[in-house]
Amino acid sequence: MKYGGYAGKILTVDLSSGIFGEIPLTDELVENYLGGRGFAAKILYDELEPGVAALDPGNKIIVVTGPATGTLVPTASRTAIGCKSPLTGAQSVSYMGGHFGAELKYAGWDGVLISGAAADPVILVIADDAVSLRPASGIWGKDTRQTQELLAAELGRDFKLGTIGPAGENLVSYANFMHVQHAAGRGGIGAVFGSKKLKAIAVRGTGGIRVGTPTADYVAGCRELHRIIRENPVREAFRWMGTxxxxxxxxxxxxxxxxxxxxxxxxxxxxxxxxxxxxxxxxxxxxxxxxxxxxxxxxxxxxxxxxxxxxxxxxxxxxxxxxxxxxxxxxxxxxxxxxxxxxxxxxxxxxxxxxxxxxxxxxxxxxxxxxxxxxxxxxxxxxxxxxxxxxxxxxxxxxxxxxxxxxxxxxxxxxxxxxxxxxxDIAAYAPRAFTGMALNYATTARGADHNKAFTVAAEFLGVLGDYDRYSTEGKPRLVKRMQDSTAVIDSLIMCMFTVDLGISVDLYARSANLATGLEITGDDVYSIGERINTIERLFNLREGFTRDDDRLPARFAEEAAPSDEGGHTVDVGTMMDEYYREREWDDRGVPTRALLDRLGL
Amino acid sequence: MKYVEFHKEKCISCDLCSQVCSLTKLGRIQPAAAAIRVTRDPSVYLGERECAVCDMTHDRACVDSCPVGALTYDEGAGVVRFDAELCTECLACLDACPNVARDADSGRIMICDLCAGDPQCVQWCPEGALTWEGKA
Missing domain, CATH: 1.10.569.10 (Aldehyde Ferredoxin Oxidoreductase Protein, subunit A, domain 2)
Structure with missing residues (x-):
């Protein structure tokens, strides 16, 4: 691995056989998919049998970090967890903050690919190179806090812990995975853990990460990124009001x-x-x-x-x-x-x-x-x-x-x-009030996720542009561009909030370059993001999704909100042809040959 | 006597202190081997934190524990120095003081040396939870 920022390998854990292995990262994977969501998208596409049921042992879970995770780059602490979703049948990647992902990298692993299903409940314990599966008999049935307290008492304070709760054990289709108070929340990952009888993961890492930039330059570069965030007036609002x-x-x-x-x-x-x-x-x-x-x-x-x-x-x-x-x-x-x-x-x-x-x-x-x-x-x-x-x-x-x-x-x-x-389920930004959000909800691979193109920033907050939030003009391009840049934020993995805190697309490229030693530009951010969104689309098409699935409930086109004096409705169908053209997908929503050739897919 | 002071009520567990410490001293980001480490007891939900960093005020148990003189007190700088040539890797210093860490890759014993008078952890702490000479 010639690039910095990575541990260089992914741990494989087959719960059916109890066999562990490792997959080395390749330069090609790094250059095309960067990390986090990109790695998850590529691995899920390659590893899952088409049509596998989400709760079948054949489904796999990828827990994965990015090149910036745990490396002084601001907010780069996040962990991505992907699988085929029991809620949607689509591919789904969720993210959680905290300290879990960094610890995994210090343990020497960029990620963990989990396959099969255990006969009896287990926990996965990763202490650097020492990996083991232990019976979870004492904690199966416990809530997420009890589980983490019991595991901490057993393993010691240095382990970082993540677990499912009773909802995951009982296969609730939107069960999540919790690390302390952080949730990899959406899409039902917890049910997939439950179906595999994997209750929790504990990780302790004592190793180090080498970055791709000389130390003095690296410290100065990260310091500048931290300064931009610290001096942004929005930061203080985030602090005392949270989200x-x-x-x-x-x-x-x-x-x-x-x-x-x-x-x-x-x-x-x-x-x-x-x-x-x-x-x-x-x-x-x-x-x-x-x-x-x-x-x-x-x-x-x-x-x-x-x-x-x-x-x-x-x-x-x-x-x-x-x-x-x-x-x-x-x-x-x-x-x-x-x-x-x-x-x-x-x-x-x-x-x-x-x-x-x-x-x-x-x-x-x-x-x-x-x-x-x-x-x-x-x-x-x-x-x-x-x-x-x-x-x-x-x-x-x-x-x-x-x-x-x-x-x-x-x-x-x-x-x-x-x-x-x-x-x-649709998130807290009304489709009728923000047509960009409506289009994003309709087209994002995992379903109605507000964080895959938070166009409210450009349609309402004036952070990334000054679009009329009710008009559909320019929205297909806006949504496509934001979906692509967001895919890279999700791959580094940095926090979405940095978008509102002065971190531009060029600065995401700089963050990637600092950590890895790559030399990507803002344009490359968009093309890597395009590749990630396209392979996610290919996964869903293979599962039988069609243009007909890229739509909102009829209510939003038929009824205006009673409180809206303007009487606005939104029909995302009117934006779909243009959106597909922006994406170089045909009128059925299938990526064109030319696009696949350009992206090397 | 000067040392990095920890104010636990201000700490938010961002780990930037141990990240920047290990990077500047070892050339890689490795919090477990940093000369400053913040931990908390995970068996209590988001409870109090503890910071392991040399407070320069103790009886220098690390120096006293070293049977070969690999750890010595530098009166001028007011810090403990480590001599890798003399170290026999007996690890007695780790037992003697919880603020001592060790880089397993190089065998280096990690004790806060105040970054030659400009502690990086204090510079990077976003909340003023670490202070140096009374300043955040």
Missing amino acids: TGMLPTVNEAVGLPYRNHQDDRAPDVSPIHPEEIAKYIEHYEACGGCNVICGSVVEFVRNGRQYRTERIEHESVWALGPLCGITDLPAIMEAGHLCDLLGMDTMSAGAAIAWAMEAREKGLLDLQDTDGLDLAFGNADVLAEALAKISAREGFGDVLARGSRGAARYLGRGEDYAMQVKGL
Whole structure:
């Protein structure tokens, strides 16, 4: 491996046979896919048998880092975890912050490729070169916090830990993987871990990473990147408001989905205002290598119960709050905390509950159908009980554990109210208010993910341009370009927040070059990102996805949000031909031969 | 006596201190071998942190523990020096003081040397959790 920043090899773990191995990284893989999401996309495409069921032992999990992970480059602490998703059937990669990925690299591994399934629950323990599978009998069934406390007591304080909770064990289709308070949340990775009977991964690394730039130049280069972030005025807002800072503004702009997207504005979000949330802060927390510091520990009480947990994030406070017609902050924070303990995605959990609330409102479900759960919009008290039932797959919880679309299909009714794309539920930025987000939701490989092209930055915040957020003009190109640059951020792996903190595409290229010794330009960032998005598309096409899957629920084209005086709707179909042309995909959404040749695919 | 002071209430666990320390001293990023390391007990949810760095104020247990004089106290600089030529890798210093680390690759014993009067960890700490001569 001539490039710096990498450990140089990926650990392979076959749970069926208990056999370990390693795959060396090649220069070609690095030059074409960089790391993180790029490696995951390439490996999943190459390694998975077409049509394999997500919960079959034949599915594989790739846990992977990037060249900047753990190397002083700001925010480069993230870990990517990919597999075929049980929620969507598409390929899906989720990310978590914290200290797990850096530790994996210090242990000498860029990633871990997990195949097969264990007969009995196990944990994977990686201590540098010493890799072992141990029985998980004592922790199977424990929540994510209990599991990590027990493992820490057993293994010692130097190990970094990640685990699934009961939701993953019970194959909830949006179960996640938790590292302390950080979640690789979306797409149901936790269920794939559960299907493999892999409860947790513990990693300790004592080795070092060599970077591709001489030390003095490297330190100076990273110092400059840190300075740009530190001096950006947005940084202070991230710090004290976390990700929740935009919630009131977006709501005021009629861009915050409310009551399962029936409206795009909640009447009053003052109870969940970021200043209200900030009142509970006990101390601040950062991920490794980060000087943004958007995390904090909060302490609060609800119904006499004392909680100490992570400050709730924007998407979580929204999905478990306004999306369900709820603004009772302690109830929302309690629900978010329960999702973390049970190990499931707050967003899809909230969306499944909101779906049921609308189905109930529309007369498609009654109290008997929902097993006594009073799933009415605005009922904050139902959240905790519903989440516990979902995780345990008990009664109506077993229906909601399938996700909003899965629940509708299982019952044979209400699919119009499942607000998702490809099965992944839409995020907290209303498609009708931000047409770029709408197109991004429709076309991103993993489904309606807000983080794969956060066009709100260009359509609303004025950070990356000044687009009319309702117009579709120029959006196909904007979405394509942002999807491509984001793929590189996800491959380094840096935090998405750096986009809003002054890190430009040229600076992502510089970050990559500092760590690796590559000499890529801003243009190369776009072409690497294009390759990653294209191979993700090829994976999904192979699984049977078509142009028909690149669409939003009909509601957004048919009904305007009642609070929107402009009466805007969005039909992503009108942007699709142009988007495909920008991508050099044909009118069925299939990459053209010329594109594949140019990208070397 | 001067040393890098740790203010645990300000630390946010970014690990930049141990990353930059190991990089500038060893030429690679290797927090486990850095002369400063922040840890916390993961059996308590996001609980208090501890910092392992030479505080220059103790009885110099590392020097006393070394049977061959590979660790000596430099009165002028006010830091402990390591002589790899003399070290027999008995590792007694690691047992003597929890602030001592070792780079397994080179065998070098890692003890804070204050970066010749400009500690990099203090420079890089984004929260002022590390101070030097009273300054963040």
